[in-house]
Amino acid sequence: MEMPQEAELTTGTRIEPGRSYGFFTDTTLCIGCKACEVACKEWNVLPADNIGLTGESYDNTGSLSATTWRHVTFVEQMRNDEGERATALQPFQSHWLMMSDVCKHCSPAPCLEACPTGALFRTEFDTVVVQQDICNGCGYCVPACPFGVIETHVPDGKAHKCTLCYDRLKGGLEPACAKVCPTDSIQFGELAALQERATQRVENLHAKGREDAYLYGVPGEPGATGGIEHLNAFFLLTDRPEVYNLPAAPTLPSTRVAPGMLTGLATVAGLALAAITIFAGGNKTR
Amino acid sequence: MAHGRAPYGRRNTNDVATTTPDRHPLHRVYQGETYYHRPAIKSSHYGPLVAGYLFVGGLAGAAQLIASIADLSGRKRDRRTVRAGRFMAVAGALVSPVLLIADLHTPRRWFNMLRIFRRKSPMSIGSWTLLGFGTLSGLTAVAQALDDLTGIRLFRRLARWLGVPAAVAGGTMAMYTGTLLSSTSNPLWSSGERLLPALFGASAVSTATAALSLATSREASTARIERLHRLSLVAAGTELVLDWALKRRWRQQGVDTPLRQQPAAAAYHIGFWGLGLLVPLVVHGTSRLTHRRSQTASRLADLATLAGGYMLRSVLVSAGNASAQYPEDYFRVTQPREHVAPPPSHTPSLRRQCQEAVDALDGALDLPPRQLGREIDQVENTIVQIRDRLIEQLRHDGDSSVATRQRTALEHLNAALSLVTGIEYPAAGIQRSSIEEARDILVRVLEDNLLT
Numbered sequence: 001m002e003m004p005q006e007a008e009l010t011t012g013t014r015i016e017p018g019r020s021y022g023f024f025t026d027t028t029l030c031i032g033c034k035a036c037e038v039a040c041k042e043w044n045v046l047p048a049d050n051i052g053l054t055g056e057s058y059d060n061t062g063s064l065s066a067t068t069w070r071h072v073t074f075v076e077q078m079r080n081d082e083g084e085r086a087t088a089l090q091p092f093q094s095h096w097l098m099m100s101d102v103c104k105h106c107s108p109a110p111c112l113e114a115c116p117t118g119a120l121f122r123t124e125f126d127t128v129v130v131q132q133d134i135c136n137g138c139g140y141c142v143p144a145c146p147f148g149v150i151e152t153h154v155p156d157g158k159a160h161k162c163t164l165c166y167d168r169l170k171g172g173l174e175p176a177c178a179k180v181c182p183t184d185s186i187q188f189g190e191l192a193a194l195q196e197r198a199t200q201r202v203e204n205l206h207a208k209g210r211e212d213a214y215l216y217g218v219p220g221e222p223g224a225t226g227g228i229e230h231l232n233a234f235f236l237l238t239d240r241p242e243v244y245n246l247p248a249a250p251t252l253p254s255t256r257v258a259p260g261m262l263t264g265l266a267t268v269a270g271l272a273l274a275a276i277t278i279f280a281g282g283n284k285t286r
Numbered sequence: 287m288a289h290g291r292a293p294y295g296r297r298n299t300n301d302v303a304t305t306t307p308d309r310h311p312l313h314r315v316y317q318g319e320t321y322y323h324r325p326a327i328k329s330s331h332y333g334p335l336v337a338g339y340l341f342v343g344g345l346a347g348a349a350q351l352i353a354s355i356a357d358l359s360g361r362k363r364d365r366r367t368v369r370a371g372r373f374m375a376v377a378g379a380l381v382s383p384v385l386l387i388a389d390l391h392t393p394r395r396w397f398n399m400l401r402i403f404r405r406k407s408p409m410s411i412g413s414w415t416l417l418g419f420g421t422l423s424g425l426t427a428v429a430q431a432l433d434d435l436t437g438i439r440l441f442r443r444l445a446r447w448l449g450v451p452a453a454v455a456g457g458t459m460a461m462y463t464g465t466l467l468s469s470t471s472n473p474l475w476s477s478g479e480r481l482l483p484a485l486f487g488a489s490a491v492s493t494a495t496a497a498l499s500l501a502t503s504r505e506a507s508t509a510r511i512e513r514l515h516r517l518s519l520v521a522a523g524t525e526l527v528l529d530w531a532l533k534r535r536w537r538q539q540g541v542d543t544p545l546r547q548q549p550a551a552a553a554y555h556i557g558f559w560g561l562g563l564l565v566p567l568v569v570h571g572t573s574r575l576t577h578r579r580s581q582t583a584s585r586l587a588d589l590a591t592l593a594g595g596y597m598l599r600s601v602l603v604s605a606g607n608a609s610a611q612y613p614e615d616y617f618r619v620t621q622p623r624e625h626v627a628p629p630p631s632h633t634p635s636l637r638r639q640c641q642e643a644v645d646a647l648d649g650a651l652d653l654p655p656r657q658l659g660r661e662i663d664q665v666e667n668t669i670v671q672i673r674d675r676l677i678e679q680l681r682h683d684g685d686s687s688v689a690t691r692q693r694t695a696l697e698h699l700n701a702a703l704s705l706v707t708g709i710e711y712p713a714a715g716i717q718r719s720s721i722e723e724a725r726d727i728l729v730r731v732l733e734d735n736l737l738t
Contacts, residue, residue: 054322056322056324059322062324063324063325073321075321078711110471113404113406113407114407114409114469114470115404115407116399116402116404116407116409116410116412116413117395117398117399117401117402118398118401118402118404119398134395134398134401135392135395135398136390136391136392136393136395136396136398136399137390137391137392137395138389138390138391138399138409139330139331139332139391140330140407140409140466140470142328142329142330142331143327143328143329143330143470143471143472143475143606143610144469144470144471145327145328145471146327146471146620147326147327148325148326148327148328150328151328152331152391154391157390157391157392158391158392211309211310212309212310212311214310214311214312222312222622225622237311238311239311240311240312240314240316240319241312242316242319242320242321242326242613242617243319243321244321245320245321245324245326245613246326247326247616247617247620248312248316248617248620248621248622249620249621249622249623250471250620251471251476251620253469253470253471253476254406254407254469256465256468256469256476256479257405257406257407257408257411257465257469259479259480260408260464260465260468260469260479260480260482260483261408261411261461261462261465261483263480263481263483263484264460264461264462264464264465264480264483264484264486264487265457265458265461265487266484267461267483267484267487267488267524267528268348268351268457268460268461268487268490268491269457270524271487271488271491271517271520271521271524272351272355272457274517274520275351275352275355275356275491275517276355276359278513278516278517278520279355279356279359279361279364279513280359280361
């Protein structure tokens with residue numbers, strides 16, 4: 001008999017190599033407690049930086065970085081359904097938008113495709129991880145990421161981002177942020193099951209009158225565009241993606257390589273032809 | 287996925303939404319919302335080392351290409367160009383890795399670049415191209431040097447044959463760096479998907495011809511130098527066209543914000559366009575038309591070309607890094623194709639925005655309190671925008687008499703903002719006098735000429 005994994009008890013999923021795992025972050029359940037940020041920092045032994053107030057609602061973290069792999073965003077919206085100044089609070093959830101941002105573990109992943117050393121690779125759980133003993137800090141993954149997730153850490157000279165708790169997955173435990181989330185806003189599981197659950201959730205919300213709910217990062221929806229087929233860590237949002245600091249239709253940068261190389265080569269070839277004409281032409285005296 | 291909604295990515299805009307709820311936020315056109323103006327993507331760490339490599343690598347690659355073309359066109363008359371090109375290529379091929387390795391955050395692991403070849407990564411393509419180019423250029427240069435020392439024909443032929451693959455690698459070196467920049471998510475760079483590699487290629491050729499003509503212009507044969515300058519003209523003309531197309535594309539996409547600010551604007555227009563393109567075009571063009579050549583003018587034109595070539599790359603790197611900090615620019619270029627983003631209006635002046643706020647408050651005075659929501663919201667946003675821009679300007683200007691006026695304006699704006707916020711979140715009902723007072727403060731800001 002197989003030893004039960006802790007993940008089976010906490011999420012109902014057994015973690016097996018060869019399957020796709022990810023996050024479904026349902027922002028309508030987020031209460032903005034930031035337990036995910038704390039758990040992530042604790043498990044991964046990340047330094048406590050971003051000390052200070054930003055004045056941007058309760059978001060004093062600011063953004064994802066090399067040492068911050070979960071970041072809760074806060075947007076205080078006080079309008080009613082017609083977009084006018086509210087004179088009473090909503091009966092169902094306030095308009096405050098709170099989302100726990102994380103590495104999207106895209107498929108295909110722009111950072112992975114940009115990496116020249118092969119440090120970024122796809123694990124057996126279909127997540128994207130930076131191998132710290134290979135990365136030489138060239139920093140090309142940083143501008144490649146369409147969500148501004150990965151960053152190089154200057155003191156240690158390598159690139160860092162969320163690993164989807166690769167070490168925990170190997171041990172049969174769900175990621176730290178998903179485990180600690182008190183409202184199950186962050187749900188960990190097999191990707192197909194999560195997508196099904198998320199679709200059902202969107203339908204439920206629409207039935208309740210919350211018709212602005214949609215999924216971000218599933219095939220055919222915002223976030224999974226331009227060559228990015230899907231995001232292993234996808235979201236349920238209730239306003240435009242830009243409000244949460246996400247692009248509506250990001251593109252896979254590697255789709256620009258072939259057209260660029262061809263046009264560049266054509267230009268150089270054209271100038272080479274001009275050069276041949278110039279150097280071969282003229283009077284025939286040697 | 288079966289969920290009954292028309293899939294977003296394949297939505298036919300002619301369809302009336304049946305099962306698609308019309309409250310879907312993506313059915314509203316993007317209006318410029320951001321998350322507290324925070325950047326949505328990250329800048330690269332690239333700086334002078336990488337800009338230096340873009341310049342040196344391109345020049346070296348193009349020099350090898352020109353050397354081989356001059357050699358294979360079969361004339362002894364261009365032998366000096368051929369020799370100079372080959373040695374310049376190997377010199378550049380030796381300097382390039384030094385610059386790149388110094389730029390790595392963990393330089394001792396530079397060889398990990400050669401662990402794999404990833405055809406989708408321009409950096410991987412470039413690492414292997416540099417390796418190939420360096421090896422082939424080195425061998426070509428050795429053969430060339432042996433030919434110079436011994437005069438044995440075998441070495442000359444060896445140099446010629448080795449020069450061909452070296453030239454192919456050189457041609458790749460000349461333009462792949464444009465693809466390196468454009469194959470990212472950076473709004474300024476990614477907009478130049480095809481134009482940036484083409485421009486870098488043309489710039490590499492023009493800087494190589496300038497360097498070759500400077501390096502070999504001591505001896506008498508002006509016809510040989512003339513050929514180099516003719517190529518320089520063609521390359522500069524190509525650059526002119528490509529630059530025009532690129533600037534137009536940036537304007538259309540609305541991502542040229544960093545290039546409209548100083549010092550990037552001066553560096554780009556005066557440094558690159560003026561020195562790097564206009565000067566050589568005028569000097570070499572005039573000498574070709576009038577058949578009179580001033581050696582000093584030609585030398586200065588060549589130096590200007592080199593300066594302009596470096597300026598182009600330096601400005602593009604720093605302006606690109608700056609463009610990553612503008613979330614509006616990034617969001618503008620990441621809109622779905624079905625929804626055409628509203629054309630980016632060039633930001634109105636601060637005075638104009640202030641006047642807009644005054645007009646909106648005037649309008650608000652005529653409305654009953656229940657309908658004030660949108661107007662007040664708009665005024666609040668406008669004042670916050672003016673305030674943010676003022677703060678940015680103050681950070682830039684610091685001292686000067688303009689700054690004093692701006693600081694006074696800032697104080698007034700903060701006062702107006704407090705009043706307006708009090709109207710938006712009324713603690714004890716909306717006071718009409720608050721609206722009037724806010725309006726008066728803004729009018730005073732305009733009348734005292736505190737804003738530009």
